[in-house]
Amino acid sequence: MQDEMHWQADRVQLRYLQQQHPDWSRPTLAQTLHRSLSWVKKWRKRLRLAPPTDHAVLRSFSTAPWSSI
Secondary structure (H helix, E strand, O other): OHHHHHHHHHHHHHHHHHHHOOOOOHHHHHHHHOOOHHHHHHHHHHHHHOOOOOOHHHOOOOOOOOOOO
């Protein structure tokens, strides 16, 4: 649970930095957040597709295997 809170905090920080520094590049965001470039690309896309007030987008997607019922 603590890991998820840390990950969500990173996503909140990414959203904030994008709003405050719209001219920053993806590598600059990755370096500032100490995250990989692929992480920044993935979460920028998810955040862009969601409304700015949507907090649910900040949660991780389940990695549990799908089962057919």
